[in-house]
Structure formats: structure tokens, C-alpha cells
Amino acid sequence: MHTTWPDGLLLAYYGDDFTGSTDAMEAMTAAGVPTLLCLDTPSRELLARFPGVRCVGLAGASRGRTPQWMSDTLPDAFYGLAKLGAPILQYKVCSTFDSSPEIGSIGRAIDIGVKAMNGEWSPMIVGAPRLKRYQVFGHLFAAIGGVGYRLDRHPTMSRHPVTPMNEADLPVHLGRQTDRRIELVDMVRLRSSDALPFVHRIAGSDVPVVMIDVLDDETLVEAGRLVWEGRGDGVFTASSSGLQYALAAWWRKCGMLPASPSLPAADAVDAIAVVSGSCSPVTAEQIRWARANGFHVARLDLRRALDRESAGAEAEHHVRQAAKAIAQGRSVVVHSAEGPDDPDVVGFDAIARAAGMTRHDAARRVGSTLADIMRRLLDETALRRVVVAGGDSSGEVASSLGITALSVLAAMAPGAPLCRVWSDSPRRDGLEIVLKGGQMGEASFFGACLKGAMPTP
Structure with missing residues (x-):
């Protein structure tokens, strides 16, 4: 079997957070589809600087936003991407379907996005076996530590501090966020x-x-076939990077992509800086590994970070200590939490109230403090590789660094590639950055980011 791609872009997507946006970019790039991730709605003039690109993304932050914010913001993003002419327009969601009627509503995003395309159906692929996410008869499962969990019993997602998953039946979960008709192509029909x-x-x-x-x-192959052959004059889809993996699998079967996709390995560097706002037990393991393996590991004092009078001094303290460690050849980790049972995670609502802030505003302040620390470290040291753990933190940090676009440079862990920064600032252009979702990577992930990683198989 062999066929050819149509001319122009194949896919344009808006990522509901920055880590998910790089996850989708990695899936396409590893498959052999040149992909660019932009931080502002890409223009044709920008894309002309990257003539081989066949997939383009726009990194967003809607996963932590209200439906009203989405109604105010997403139409411009969706219509801007639709104008680029790709036959598939995606709202890229997390493969753990993080959402609720009040925060990160996938239903609201769909209701907005379908108006930007001409299709009469809106496909949705959430399962992604490479990321250990599986959808069976509409129910979502995720594996962690070699054990599979129904998502409403998952040790992290069932206790997520913002959008806890209390329903693994995705048609039911999505039905709480939209009045739109929801259908299912189950694995038997597929x-x-x-x-x-x-x-x-x-x-x-x-x-x-x-x-x-x-x-x-x-x-996975059949899901890719269904979307590609059913795209008609253009479709809008709210999907995880399972969509990218599915399309690539179908294109590979058709002979349009190499049989053995891969990414190169990363080189080693002398030191890295990590900032983490993740509450995941996976990231907690990675922080513990870093502490046991010679990294300078420091905890952000949330009470000081949320207090306007002490916030600046708190950030300055961490910048000074981290810069000193880097000058000595040590890598650094500055984090705000160490797992879901961390006292500051369990008591975060009380900490926010004591600072006179809502939970949402307090979380944003923590992210902006981590971003300030990272930005100042880059200004004051010769660091060329950095890591951010946590979706919201990644958005805050990446938005503060003057980044125009990102492309995948090398493999690290599935869903968390090493990216190359494109920037008009000579100091930022060429920076290497990993934006890691909380649950991505093995315990030694930060060590791999420092010493280099094997290519993706």
C-alpha cells in the first residue's frame, strides 16, 4: 500500500498546556513529520522560515482556565490556526483527560472549535499505548509503575489538586461539560x-x-485510518497525542513514513537547572533521585513566595544558591512540592487563604515565582539546558523566556523530549529545554537530561 500526502500542512493543533504541546510535537517529529511549536498564533510569514514543516502547534494554557476564559480566548486561536489550511485542527488535551465543567472544560473547547472547521463529526482519540494510556469501551485506563488503573482509581489523577478524576467513563465525564451529542466507536466496531x-x-x-x-x-492504526479517511473537507478534534500516534501509525502502514521512526540521543552537558511545580509522585521520585545523586535540591517556601513583601527575597535566595551550585559544576532542582502527600500540597488551600488568595491565583503565583527563578538563572549563568516539571509551571516558565517557537532536538522520555528554542534574543536562541508533565519519565529522568538519553526505540 502506498499513497501520498496532500500539499501543505497536515495538522494544526492548540495545546491545552505546554507539556502536552511538546508531547504532541515529539510524536509527530519522531514519526518523521517535521513539526514546529509556536508560542503565539503562527503566521504564514513565520512558517515560511521553516519550509519543511508539515505540522504546526500553538502552546496554550487552557487546561487551568475557566470556560469564560476559553470563550474569550480560544476562538481567535482556533480560527487563526484554521486559516493555515490543515485538514485536521486539534485541541490537544492531556491523555489523562484533565478537565471539569469549571476548569479546563474540554466540552467548552469542542463547542468553540467545531465552528472553525467544516466537518460534520468531531473525532476524539485519547488512548495512547506508548504513554500507557488505554481507552476500552469508552473507559480510560492509565498504567503507572507497571500497574494499570481505571482513571478514577489512579493514585495521582483521582487526587489531582485541581481536576480530580472521579469518572473513568469518558462519554459520561465529557457529557458533564457539553450538551453536544457524544457517540463511541468501540474497539469491536473499530x-x-x-x-x-x-x-x-x-x-x-x-x-x-x-x-x-x-x-x-x-x-491505534485503525483509529488513524478512521480520522484520516473521514476528514472530508476538514475536521476539528479534541484529542490527546494519541491522535498524532494514530495518524503516524496509519501513514506508516500506507508507506508515507519510515518503518522505524526514531529521534537522536541527546549529548551530555556540564549542568542543568530544574524548576518543578509538579505534585506528582513520579516527579517526587525524580526529585529524591536528584538529591541522592549530587544535585543541589531546594524547596520553595510557599508562604514567603505568596507574600508580596517576601516574594522577591525568596526568589533571590534561590537564584543565589542555585547560581553558586552551578558555578561549582552541580546541577540544581528548585521545587514547590514533593508528591501528593506533601504537607504543602495537602494544606495548599489554607496557605492560599492565609495569603489572601484563591487557590487558582496562588498556583499561578507559585508558577510565576519558579519562572522568575529560571529566567534569572539563565541571565546570570552559562546554562544551556534546563528542565521544567509540571504543566502549569511549564507554561509560566516558557512564556517568560522570550521564546518564539520550539522544535524537537532529541529523545529523553516518551512525551517529554529535549527541545531547541527559537528566539529573536541571541541569549535565548539555541537554548535546550525539556517541558515535562508531572507523570512523565523514570526516577532517573533528571540524570538523563544531564548526561544524555538513548534514542526513542
Whole structure:
């Protein structure tokens, strides 16, 4: 089997956070689809500087925002991306479906996004086996530490501080966020010859969401086929990077992509700086590994960081200590929490109230403090590689660094690649950065970022 791609862009996407945006970029780049991630809505003039690009993304921050914020902000982003002419426009969501009716509403994003495209259905792929995410008969499962969990029983997602997952049945969970019709192509239908005819039967002017099960490589390929062959004059899809993996799997089967995709390994560097706002137990393990392996590890004092009078001094303290360690050849980690049972995580609402702030505003302040520390470290040292752990923190840090765009440079861990910064600032251009979701990577991940990592298999 062999066919060819159409001319122009194949896919344009808006990422609901920065770590998810780089995850999607990695999936496409590793497959052999040149991809660029922008921090502002890309223009044709910008894309002309990267003539080989076939997929373009826009890194956003909607996962932590209200439906009203989405209504005010997302239309311009979606219509701006739609004007680039890609046949598939994606709202990239986390593979753990982080969302609620009040914060990060995927339903609201869909209701806005379908208006930007001409399609009469809105496919949704959430399962991503490479990331150990599986959707079966509409229910989402995630594996951690070699153990699979229904998402509402997952040790992290069931206790997420902002959007705890209390429902693994995705049609039910999404149905709380939109009145739109929701359909399902389950794994049985997907493996039959009826999947695409079924989509044609249920499509309509109301543009239903059609969830597609993905369990394994076979269903991944078939999900990619269904979206690509059913794209018509253009579709809008709210999907995880499972969409990227599925499309790439189908294109590979068609002969449009190399049979053995890969990314190069990263070189070693002398030192790295890490800032972390993640509450994940995975990141907590990585912080403990760093502490045991010679990194300078320091905790942000949240009470001082949230107090306007002491916030500046708190950031200055960490910059001074971290810069001193880097001058001695040591890598550094500055973090705000160490796992979901950290007393500052459990008591975060009380800490925020004591500072006269809402939980949301306090979380943003923590992220902006970490961003300030990272920015000043880059200004005062010769660091060329940095890491940010946590989706919200990644958005705050990346937005503060004068970045125009990112491209994938090398492999680190699935969903958390090493990226190259493109910037009009000579001091920032060429910077290497990893934006890591809380649950991504092995315990020694920060060590891999320092010493280099094996290519993706």
C-alpha cells in the first residue's frame, strides 16, 4: 500500500498546556513529520522560515482556565490556526483527560472549535499505548509503575489538586461539560468494516463528538485510518497525542513514513537547572533521585513566595544558591512540592487563604515565582539546558523566556523530549529545554537530561 500526502500542512493543533504541546510535537517529529511549536498564533510569514514543516502547534494554557476564559480566548486561536489550511485542527488535551465543567472544560473547547472547521463529526482519540494510556469501551485506563488503573482509581489523577478524576467513563465525564451529542466507536466496531460507514451514518449538522477506542497497535492504526479517511473537507478534534500516534501509525502502514521512526540521543552537558511545580509522585521520585545523586535540591517556601513583601527575597535566595551550585559544576532542582502527600500540597488551600488568595491565583503565583527563578538563572549563568516539571509551571516558565517557537532536538522520555528554542534574543536562541508533565519519565529522568538519553526505540 502506498499513497501520498496532500500539499501543505497536515495538522494544526492548540495545546491545552505546554507539556502536552511538546508531547504532541515529539510524536509527530519522531514519526518523521517535521513539526514546529509556536508560542503565539503562527503566521504564514513565520512558517515560511521553516519550509519543511508539515505540522504546526500553538502552546496554550487552557487546561487551568475557566470556560469564560476559553470563550474569550480560544476562538481567535482556533480560527487563526484554521486559516493555515490543515485538514485536521486539534485541541490537544492531556491523555489523562484533565478537565471539569469549571476548569479546563474540554466540552467548552469542542463547542468553540467545531465552528472553525467544516466537518460534520468531531473525532476524539485519547488512548495512547506508548504513554500507557488505554481507552476500552469508552473507559480510560492509565498504567503507572507497571500497574494499570481505571482513571478514577489512579493514585495521582483521582487526587489531582485541581481536576480530580472521579469518572473513568469518558462519554459520561465529557457529557458533564457539553450538551453536544457524544457517540463511541468501540474497539469491536473499530476492528470491523463498519467503522467509517458508522461515522457517515451518525454525522450531522450538530457535529457529534465521536470517541474512538484505542487499546493496542492494531486499534491505534485503525483509529488513524478512521480520522484520516473521514476528514472530508476538514475536521476539528479534541484529542490527546494519541491522535498524532494514530495518524503516524496509519501513514506508516500506507508507506508515507519510515518503518522505524526514531529521534537522536541527546549529548551530555556540564549542568542543568530544574524548576518543578509538579505534585506528582513520579516527579517526587525524580526529585529524591536528584538529591541522592549530587544535585543541589531546594524547596520553595510557599508562604514567603505568596507574600508580596517576601516574594522577591525568596526568589533571590534561590537564584543565589542555585547560581553558586552551578558555578561549582552541580546541577540544581528548585521545587514547590514533593508528591501528593506533601504537607504543602495537602494544606495548599489554607496557605492560599492565609495569603489572601484563591487557590487558582496562588498556583499561578507559585508558577510565576519558579519562572522568575529560571529566567534569572539563565541571565546570570552559562546554562544551556534546563528542565521544567509540571504543566502549569511549564507554561509560566516558557512564556517568560522570550521564546518564539520550539522544535524537537532529541529523545529523553516518551512525551517529554529535549527541545531547541527559537528566539529573536541571541541569549535565548539555541537554548535546550525539556517541558515535562508531572507523570512523565523514570526516577532517573533528571540524570538523563544531564548526561544524555538513548534514542526513542
